[in-house]
Amino acid sequence: MPLFARPFHEGFVAEVTGIDLRTVGTGAVRDQIVDLLDQYAVVVFPRQSLFDDDQVAFARALGGPLHYGQGNKVVENKPRFADQAISDISNLADDGTLLDRADPKRMYALANRLWHTDASFQDPPGRYSMLSAKVVPSSGGQTEFADTRAAYEELPASTRRDVARLRAHHNVAHSRATLGFAFTDEQRAQFPGADHPIVRKLPSGRTSLYIGAHASHVLDVPIPEGRIVLHDLAWHATQSRFVYAHEWKVGDVVIWDNRATMHRGRPYDELHELRDLRRVTTLDTDLVAEAVA
Ligand code: OGA
Numbered sequence: 001m002p003l004f005a006r007p008f009h010e011g012f013v014a015e016v017t018g019i020d021l022r023t024v025g026t027g028a029v030r031d032q033i034v035d036l037l038d039q040y041a042v043v044v045f046p047r048q049s050l051f052d053d054d055q056v057a058f059a060r061a062l063g064g065p066l067h068y069g070q071g072n073k074v075v076e077n078k079p080r081f082a083d084q085a086i087s088d089i090s091n092l093a094d095d096g097t098l099l100d101r102a103d104p105k106r107m108y109a110l111a112n113r114l115w116h117t118d119a120s121f122q123d124p125p126g127r128y129s130m131l132s133a134k135v136v137p138s139s140g141g142q143t144e145f146a147d148t149r150a151a152y153e154e155l156p157a158s159t160r161r162d163v164a165r166l167r168a169h170h171n172v173a174h175s176r177a178t179l180g181f182a183f184t185d186e187q188r189a190q191f192p193g194a195d196h197p198i199v200r201k202l203p204s205g206r207t208s209l210y211i212g213a214h215a216s217h218v219l220d221v222p223i224p225e226g227r228i229v230l231h232d233l234a235w236h237a238t239q240s241r242f243v244y245a246h247e248w249k250v251g252d253v254v255i256w257d258n259r260a261t262m263h264r265g266r267p268y269d270e271l272h273e274l275r276d277l278r279r280v281t282t283l284d285t286d287l288v289a290e291a292v293a
């Protein structure tokens, strides 16, 4: 059965059927998926039901080294998965019960509800992320994606000029501090952060805004001045016309390009309902980093 892509949401999202992600390998089908990701930025694969190993193998086939979710080490004594390439996006404790309200793992994970791009606090940062849904709540718990290419293209020319050469510092301690989750000095030293351009050229030839909750300040600009620029850009880029909300069904796999999007989780009844998603992220090793005029 040939791969079938149904675009929706203004060329931002495509739903792809007629493919079993366990059989992709590194050939023409893999290239087709990368082309779709260049074109659409978010690609939804319904009814895949991948095992963790399948998900890791598919991420490796997409290319680049994988992101090892160091962040979870801040709060997890014992990760739920042996393979650290799998990020635990669930409200489960390692004993299989739902996390308590004040559990540090829950407090840490709440920052996923801020608009962000995965692993932007490292160099290389995240390129593709894929979430696979094992258990979903009866309501809520959507993941929203914002198209930062369309958002860039709609900025006034004067703003595009103003931000063209700016670089931001991204730090995971910053996104956590936004919600009052403080890193210790030792944890800060473990996650020193990274600097990236605010405006990026993508393989498709389009341009995007690269911002989000980890972006703490703009380099070489007074902190409040840079931070208000980041706030204004993020507010602009997350207006509803740029946003797609994914309603999870068990078995769904959603892949997105972190270079061209921001995303965030939405609330659900975390204290009473289970939500178990697994994430694997590839790293953006051959970063196309030049600022644009
Ligand atoms: C992630 C993430 C949001 C969600 O897995 O990187 O931000 O909806 N998830 O759980």
Ligand code: MN
Binding pocket: 112, 116, 117, 118, 263
């Ligand atoms: Mn994320």
